Amino acid sequence: MSVTPAPEPTGLEAQLDRLIQSAAAPQTSGSSALPRLEALLAAAAAPDAGPQPGELEALASFRELVVGTGSRAVGSLAAHRRRRQLAVVAITSTVVALGGGVAAAASGSLPGAAQSTAKSMLGALGVHVPGPNQHAGTHPDERGKSGQSHGNPAPSASEPSQADEPVAPTHPAHPTTPASSRPTAGNSGTSRHHGNPTPASTTHPTPQHGKPAAPPAVAHTHITTHATRIHHIRIHPMHERVMRAQD
Amino acid sequence: MAVDAFAETLAAAQAGDESAFTTLFRALNPAVVRYLTVLCGSMGGSTMAEDLAGETWIAALRTFATFEGDERALRSWLLTIARARWVDAVRASARRPELVTDTTPDARAPDDVEAQVEIGFTTDWALSVIATLPPDQAEVVTLRVVGQLDVPEVAALTGKTDNHVRVLTHRGLKRLAKLLGEQGLLAAQQKQL
Numbered sequence: 001m002s003v004t005p006a007p008e009p010t011g012l013e014a015q016l017d018r019l020i021q022s023a024a025a026p027q028t029s030g031s032s033a034l035p036r037l038e039a040l041l042a043a044a045a046a047p048d049a050g051p052q053p054g055e056l057e058a059l060a061s062f063r064e065l066v067v068g069t070g071s072r073a074v075g076s077l078a079a080h081r082r083r084r085q086l087a088v089v090a091i092t093s094t095v096v097a098l099g100g101g102v103a104a105a106a107s108g109s110l111p112g113a114a115q116s117t118a119k120s121m122l123g124a125l126g127v128h129v130p131g132p133n134q135h136a137g138t139h140p141d142e143r144g145k146s147g148q149s150h151g152n153p154a155p156s157a158s159e160p161s162q163a164d165e166p167v168a169p170t171h172p173a174h175p176t177t178p179a180s181s182r183p184t185a186g187n188s189g190t191s192r193h194h195g196n197p198t199p200a201s202t203t204h205p206t207p208q209h210g211k212p213a214a215p216p217a218v219a220h221t222h223i224t225t226h227a228t229r230i231h232h233i234r235i236h237p238m239h240e241r242v243m244r245a246q247d
Numbered sequence: 248m249a250v251d252a253f254a255e256t257l258a259a260a261q262a263g264d265e266s267a268f269t270t271l272f273r274a275l276n277p278a279v280v281r282y283l284t285v286l287c288g289s290m291g292g293s294t295m296a297e298d299l300a301g302e303t304w305i306a307a308l309r310t311f312a313t314f315e316g317d318e319r320a321l322r323s324w325l326l327t328i329a330r331a332r333w334v335d336a337v338r339a340s341a342r343r344p345e346l347v348t349d350t351t352p353d354a355r356a357p358d359d360v361e362a363q364v365e366i367g368f369t370t371d372w373a374l375s376v377i378a379t380l381p382p383d384q385a386e387v388v389t390l391r392v393v394g395q396l397d398v399p400e401v402a403a404l405t406g407k408t409d410n411h412v413r414v415l416t417h418r419g420l421k422r423l424a425k426l427l428g429e430q431g432l433l434a435a436q437q438k439q440l
Contacts, residue, residue: 016420020391036427037420041392043368044281044377052276054301058308059265059272065308067263 105129248274253318261312272304275322278394279303279329281374285389286333288378290340293371299336303329319395326394327404376426377419384419387412 019038052058104110105118112132119129248256259267283296283303306328314321377385377392390401402412 016417019420020416034424034429036429037424039368040373040376040423040427043370043373044389045392045395046370048277048370049273052273053280053297054276054304055269055272057301058276058304059269061305061308062260062265062268062311065305066261066268066311067265 102127108132248318250317257314257321261314271321274318275325276300276304278322279325281370281393282326282389283329283333284374285378285385285393286330286382287336288382288385290337295336299329299332302332306332319400322394323396323400323404326390326396330404376423379426380419380422384415384422387415388419388423391416 015034019034019041022038022042101110101118102122105115105122106127106129108115108130110118110132115130115132119131122129256267256270260271280293280296280300283299284293287295287299303325307325314324316324374389374393377388379385380388386405387401387407390396390404391398394401396404398409398412398416401407402409405412407415
C-alpha cells in the first residue's frame, strides 16, 4: 500500500499558515501582505473575557452537575449506610430463622415431611436430627395412607424377633407406654394408629415419610383369603376322589 | 492562560469552585459560540448558536469532573461536543416540516464588505464573512483561527485527513482574501512565488 506524501506547502500557503498563527496570537502579527485578511482573522479570534451569553445558565448547570456531586456523594453515603443496616437486619433475620428451624428440627417438633427433609439435609452436614417418627412412639406419621389399613397389624409388627428388644419410650405423651415393647399385632383400641407399631417406625424411621416399612396388612389379608380359596379348590378334587373311593 | 494557572483553575473548578469555573467559561465560551455561529450560518443565527453552546456546556459538565488535559485539550473537547450538538440540531431540523416563504433570508450583501473595511472589523462581522465560505472551508478556517487548533486536531474533530484540512484551509483563506478586495495582492504574491 503506497502512502501519498503530504504536499509541501508553497510560499503562499506558508504565508496563510502564518496568518492563522498571527490571528491566534496577535502579538506576533506583523504581516502586511494581506492586511485585510489578517485583520479579519484577528477580529474573528478577538478575545472576549467579559460576561458571556448564557453564563448564568452555565453556572446553574455547574452547581447542579459539578458542585451537586459533593452533596450527592453525601447522599450516597447515607444511602450506603441505610443499605448496610438493611443488610445487617436481613442477615440477622435469616440467621435467626435458620437457627430456629435447625433447633426445631433437632427437637423433632417439625411436621413429618419437614422433619424428614431437615433430617436428610442436616444429616448430610453431620447434624444429628431425629426422623419424623423417632419420637412418635406408637403415633407414627401415616400421612398419605388410606384409612383402610388402620387397625390391621403389619407383618413386621407380628415378628417377635425385633420386638424382643424393648425400646425405651421417648414420646413425652406416653411416658409409661412402651409401644414398641408390645410386639404383638392387633388393635389396641386406644388409637386408630396403634395397629401399625412397626419397630422400624420407632427406632429406625424409614425415609418414606412416616409410612410403615411393611406392606399393608390389607394385602396380606387378601392373599390369605385367596390362598384359602385355592386350598378349597384343591380340596374339592380330593374330596371327590374320597367320595369316589367311598362310593 | 498560562499552563500552571490553567491547571490550578481547572482543578479548582473540578472541585466545585464557581469563580474558577467562571474564569474557564469566559476563556473558552467565545470560541464555542463563534464556531457554532459559523456552523449554523443562516440556519438559526447567533440565537441558535448560543442555545447550542449552552447545551454543549451542559453535556461537558456531566463529565467535567473527570476531565484531564491542558487548555488546548479542553477547548478541543468542547468544540467536539459543540459539533455533535450542531449535528443533532441539523438532523432535528431536517425532520421538521419545511416552512415555505416568499421572503429571502437575511444574508449580508457582498457590497457591505468594502464599507465594513472602511469602518473596521468587528468579531460578528468577521464571523459572518467567514460563514459565507463553503461549509467545509468555513468550518476548518474557524477551527484553526477561532478554535486555535492545529491541523491534526481539526482533522480528528471533523473526520477529515490532515491534507484535506490543509487544502480546505488554504482555499478558504484565498477566497476570503479575494472577498476582501485583496485578490490583486494574492495574484501578485503568487506570481512572485
